[in-house]
Amino acid sequence: METQAAFNPLIKPFLVVQIGFVMCCTIVGIPLAIIWFLGVGRWWAQHYFDKLECRLTDRALRYKKGILVQVEKTIPLENIQDVTFVEGPILRYFQLSTLKFETAGHSAGQASDMHLTGIMDAHEFRNRILAARDALKHPPARDAATDPHLAALEAIQVKLSEIADLLRAERSAR
Missing domain, CATH: 1.20.5 (Single alpha-helices involved in coiled-coils or other helix-helix interfaces)
Structure with a gap:
């Protein structure tokens, strides 16, 4: 059983706005933000979106992202303690949500680093992850x-x- 998660294309404008806002918070970043909003941000967001991948297997959750620096994380299902669903006002505006993972054997800072933003039907995907974890821990x-x-x-x-x-x-x- 392998499930590939689909990502909402609205993550692209969300990333452009989020990163552009961070750039605007500093005096040095304001000129960069102008360039960012004039098209570089859209180009970057499209390439970032094209590289996003999340697969759920019967033993692990694998997540890939990144353009220049590519990150691939594999979380064994038996280490997942909880999956938190987060949906704030800005995420809701872009019809997005975030899944955060609490894993066994990691400190709170490391566990909060493991998150997925933009998965379509995030509630259903969360339930699939938890069901796969429970099936692995308690075989029939x-x-x-x-x-x-x-x-x-x-x-x-x-x-x-x-x-x-x-x-x-x-x-x-x-």
Whole structure:
């Protein structure tokens, strides 16, 4: 089972506005922000969007992003403690949301670094992640009628019990 997440194209204008706003917060960044808003930001956002990828397998969640510096994170499902759904007013305006991951064995600063913004149907994808994690932690009970390995082990157990009974009977006959 492998699921590929789809990203909302509205993440592109969100990134342009978000990064442009950060640039405008400094005096040095204001001239850069003008260049950013005149087209460089749209070009960058399109290429960033094209590189976004998120795959959910039965054992891990893999996330890729980046243009110049490419980042790939793989989070084993058994390490995921919780997936938080975040949707603030600016994200809502762009019809986006963020999924944040709390993982086992990491400090709070590292766990907050693991987030996905812009996944379409984020609630459903969150539920798939949690269901895959729970299926991995609690595998379904095996049934001898449908599992040939379990049926063979049960047959071996029956034969071993018969051998043990024969040995006990032989000892008691002596």
